[in-house]
Amino acid sequence: MAHIAIDARIINSSTGRYVERLLHYLQTIDADNHYSVLVQKKDRDYWHPTNPNFTVRVADFDNYSLGEQTKFKHLLDNLQPDLVHFCMPQQPVTYRGKTVTTFHDLTLIKTYNSDKNWLVFHLKQLVGKYVFRRVAKQSDHIIAISQHTKNELQAFAPVSDDKISVIYEAGETTSGTERLLALPFQKFLLYVGQQSDYKNIRRLGDAHQQLLKAHPDLGLVLAGKKTAASKKNEQYFESKHYKNIHFTDFIPDDQLNWLYAHAEAYIFPSLMEGFGLPGLEAMAHNLPVISSNTTCLPEIYGEAAAYFDPLNVADMATTIDAVISHDATKKRLVAAGQSQIKKYSWEKMAQETLTVYESVLKNSPVQS
Numbered sequence: 001m002a003h004i005a006i007d008a009r010i011i012n013s014s015t016g017r018y019v020e021r022l023l024h025y026l027q028t029i030d031a032d033n034h035y036s037v038l039v040q041k042k043d044r045d046y047w048h049p050t051n052p053n054f055t056v057r058v059a060d061f062d063n064y065s066l067g068e069q070t071k072f073k074h075l076l077d078n079l080q081p082d083l084v085h086f087c088m089p090q091q092p093v094t095y096r097g098k099t100v101t102t103f104h105d106l107t108l109i110k111t112y113n114s115d116k117n118w119l120v121f122h123l124k125q126l127v128g129k130y131v132f133r134r135v136a137k138q139s140d141h142i143i144a145i146s147q148h149t150k151n152e153l154q155a156f157a158p159v160s161d162d163k164i165s166v167i168y169e170a171g172e173t174t175s176g177t178e179r180l181l182a183l184p185f186q187k188f189l190l191y192v193g194q195q196s197d198y199k200n201i202r203r204l205g206d207a208h209q210q211l212l213k214a215h216p217d218l219g220l221v222l223a224g225k226k227t228a229a230s231k232k233n234e235q236y237f238e239s240k241h242y243k244n245i246h247f248t249d250f251i252p253d254d255q256l257n258w259l260y261a262h263a264e265a266y267i268f269p270s271l272m273e274g275f276g277l278p279g280l281e282a283m284a285h286n287l288p289v290i291s292s293n294t295t296c297l298p299e300i301y302g303e304a305a306a307y308f309d310p311l312n313v314a315d316m317a318t319t320i321d322a323v324i325s326h327d328a329t330k331k332r333l334v335a336a337g338q339s340q341i342k343k344y345s346w347e348k349m350a351q352e353t354l355t356v357y358e359s360v361l362k363n364s365p366v367q368s
Contacts, residue, residue: 002361005036005081009059010088012043014194015104017277018145018169019087020047025350027051033357036079063090064127083361085353089135098360100353101139105274106132106152111198114232133157140360143167143353145275148296165366167352168300170344171280178261179254185219185244189320190263190287192223192256193278195230200269200292200310205237205245207269207316214321218244223259225250260285264324268292269310276300280344283337288330290320304340306333 011019023037027050038059039046049056059075061067073092076084085100108128136142136157142164144150150166153159189208195201201222208220224230226249237245251259260266266282268291276297279289283304291297292310306329308319323329359366 002033002082002357003036003080004033004357005038005076005079005084007059007084007086007088007091008037008039008047009043009061009063011039012046015088018102018104021170021346022087022350022353023047023049023054025347026354027054029347029351030354036081038075063088064124064131068092069094083357085357086135086139089132091131091135093131093134093138099139100141100143100356100360101135102143102145103132103136103149103153103274104145105149105272106156107198107272107274108132109156111196111272114197114229139163141165141356141366143356145169146296146299148299149274162365165352165356167349167356168344169275169277169280169349170346171277171282171284171341172346173257173260173281173284176257177254178258179252181248181251181255181258183219183221183246185217185246187215187217187264188219188221188246188262189265189267189324190221190223190259190282191267191269192259192282194224195222195227195233197229198271200271201230201233202236203310203313203316204267204269205233205240205242206313207320208245209240209242210313210317211321212243215324218264218324220245221248221259221263222246223248223251223256257285260287263287265290265320265330267320268297268305269308269316270294270297271310273297279305280341283334283341286334286338288323288333289337290323302336302340304333304336 008019010016035054037054037056041058041060044058059072061072069092073095076095083098087102089101089103109125136159144164144166147166150164211218230247234247265288268279270292271294273295279291279301282289289305291301291305291307293307294310306319306323308316356366
């Protein structure tokens with residue numbers, strides 16, 4: 001029996017689905033190893049193990065903080081796990097135990113968010129580049145969540161093929177019932193998620209306004225907790241006197257289910273992604289997906305999405321119109337989406353991750 005520590009400090013964040021699903025399925029498939037699940041103090045009661053081999057421990061250290069580099073290392077040295085799985089590259093770079101690191105994407109070092117302080121963000125970016133290169137070099141094995149992320153990482157840092165595995169995430173519906181969310185319109189397009197600059201929400205709003213010429217009653221729902229980034233987008237739309245755009249703020253799963261069930265289509269305009277989980281979740285809800293054609297998205301969605309150039313507002317509007325104006329196209333995309341999501345499984349992700357753990361613990365090559 002090995003002692004494996006999982007750095008789950010991001011479990012209650014936009015990337016937390018990955019960690020939560022990994023822990024959920026590891027509990028069902030691994031009866032041998034003991035796990036320490038490391039979370040921040042505020043998330044001590046966020047996730048509760050159902051397997052007695054899993055123990056939640058507090059690791060209250062922010063990403064890119066001095067405490068992460070010093071006190072977190074001290075905690076791991078005292079814990080003495082046989083292996084640590086860092087679910088993000090942010091980690092104490094001087095830790096010398098066996099490690100597996102998951103790289104989701106390289107957005108931190110490739111993008112700029114205008115809602116952040118310019119100097120602070122770019123200092124963080126410089127630190128991030130150093131940490132990413134150091135972690136890529138010293139991790140015993142790396143997990144990339146798409147072939148695109150693997151390719152980007154290998155272009156950024158020297159990582160051999162035998163040291164990195166592509167392990168896909170998955171999409172699934174949220175359980176439970178639907179509950180009406182009152183909206184100022186009946187027909188609407190849907191986007192769910194954060195609204196950082198690289199998510200390209202302003203061009204989506206521009207395209208939506210073009211669509212109003214042919215679809216004057218069409219709304220655009222931007223679902224997700226309001227942040228500084230979303231408020232900037234809201235101010236932008238107000239300054240342009242845009243109509244029929246609704247920001248929900250945080251909504252519970254039952255109202256999110258209602259949005260998925262009643263939207264005309266799911267729109268994913270992002271300029272950069274590591275996997276594109278929201279589109280798969282929309283497919284799982286029988287919603288046609290209309291997506292940016294950049295980075296990993298064609299790799300993940302295949303023939304199950306209609307694609308547009310995310311920098312071309314007219315192309316975005318034309319592609320959306322071609323889908324929502326034709327029931328046959330919508331039905332084809334929904335059927336293709338149902339086939340596409342079957343290619344991905346959270347349980348398979350956990351099993352492949354466990355295989356990586358076992359190979360690193362045995363000092364043997366990971367079989368791809």
